[in-house]
Amino acid sequence: MADIRLEGVAHSYDGGRTWALRPTTWTWRSGRAYALLGPSGCGKTTLLNIISGLLTPTEGRVLFDGRDVTGVPTAGRDIAQVFQFPVLYEEMSVYDNLAFPLRNRRRPKQEIDRRVREVSRLLGLDPVLGRRSRRLDPGRQQIVCLGRGLVRHEVAAVLLDEPLTVVDPALKWTLRSKLKEIHRDTGHTLIYVTHDQTEALTFADEVVVVNEGAIVQAGEPAELFLSPAHEFVGHFIGSPGMNMLPAEIAGGVVRVAGADAGAALPDTAAQAALADGEKLPPGPVRIGVRPEFVELGAAPGVPARVSGVDRMGAYDLVHALVGEHPVVARTEAGTAYEPGAAVCLRFPPERAFLFRDQVRCGSL
Ligand code: ATP
Numbered sequence: 209m210a211d212i213r214l215e216g217v218a219h220s221y222d223g224g225r226t227w228a229l230r231p232t233t234w235t236w237r238s239g240r241a242y243a244l245l246g247p248s249g250c251g252k253t254t255l256l257n258i259i260s261g262l263l264t265p266t267e268g269r270v271l272f273d274g275r276d277v278t279g280v281p282t283a284g285r286d287i288a289q290v291f292q293f294p295v296l297y298e299e300m301s302v303y304d305n306l307a308f309p310l311r312n313r314r315r316p317k318q319e320i321d322r323r324v325r326e327v328s329r330l331l332g333l334d335p336v337l338g339r340r341s342r343r344l345d346p347g348r349q350q351i352v353c354l355g356r357g358l359v360r361h362e363v364a365a366v367l368l369d370e371p372l373t374v375v376d377p378a379l380k381w382t383l384r385s386k387l388k389e390i391h392r393d394t395g396h397t398l399i400y401v402t403h404d405q406t407e408a409l410t411f412a413d414e415v416v417v418v419n420e421g422a423i424v425q426a427g428e429p430a431e432l433f434l435s436p437a438h439e440f441v442g443h444f445i446g447s448p449g450m451n452m453l454p455a456e457i458a459g460g461v462v463r464v465a466g467a468d469a470g471a472a473l474p475d476t477a478a479q480a481a482l483a484d485g486e487k488l489p490p491g492p493v494r495i496g497v498r499p500e501f502v503e504l505g506a507a508p509g510v511p512a513r514v515s516g517v518d519r520m521g522a523y524d525l526v527h528a529l530v531g532e533h534p535v536v537a538r539t540e541a542g543t544a545y546e547p548g549a550a551v552c553l554r555f556p557p558e559r560a561f562l563f564r565d566q567v568r569c570g571s572l
Pocket of ligand 1: 221228246247248249250251252253254255403
């Protein structure tokens, strides 16, 4: 296991006209389980392939425990990588596929058998161990690939690129918890690529959020949820994502744009626009507050009108308009609010943040 450090790593597929990965400096700590989370096309696979050596970055260096491996091919890096679509030796049995990485490194027979059976038991592959891989359905094939990636203890890192894409959704939950169990046992450095926030949040010690070729924030799941540093993290994590309400700072007061007259936030909030004790310069900002923390009630607050209610069973989502800007609040099930009702919104200061140019710059 090794600390994997990227120093100023960037990649362009078209000679520098566009950048799939913008200059990135980041260290993956040995033994941690990471999720690399971001939308399709944001550069996750590019980043992974640079770590494994399938791709040489256009710029920057890759270091394994301080050793520069930038020019070292995959075979010299001791990385296990599992791809989005199953790649197996189809004529081999499941057992032989799982044993392959260990046999390749001439591990003792007993160790091979023990590891194959451990992984097979954890991933529920015992009933098909003797079966040829091509006779399995795609979901099972993908689980075999996952097992093959996890079977060796002594790798620098295990890279999993959307490893459960073709697995039945119900089985995914079980497999993720098995994966955690295997991780606890092996202490692998794991990097799990996904565009699915649930997968990322339920699996990882640390979630690294990528957008448009750059890491925008990394942290524990609760930190990303409660304290997003960038509007993108607010939107992308949470369901629904964070509300973003246009506002204006003038004379130290945060005034919600488009709201009825008098919709400056209450006095306490007027002291608001302070980031690290500094007064924020006047100008436009956006107030970000998660639906879970928007409070609905009578004045004081920001006047709004209810535009709809989604009854979700376990909770309600109350949609409101501040001027023309939508805000959604998550409330207990069975709320009495109906479309058309006038309501005031309150944002608890410790849960409402100010963003400028998409980056968090202060709080209410
Ligand atoms: P997905 O979740 O869809 O796999 P991703 O986040 O892994 O996406 P990448 O596959 O790393 O993203 O792609 C990043 C950008 O680089 C995208 O704009 C993609 O179109 C482009 N790209 C990826 N591979 C190549 C390639 N071989 N040649 C040219 N452009 C590429």
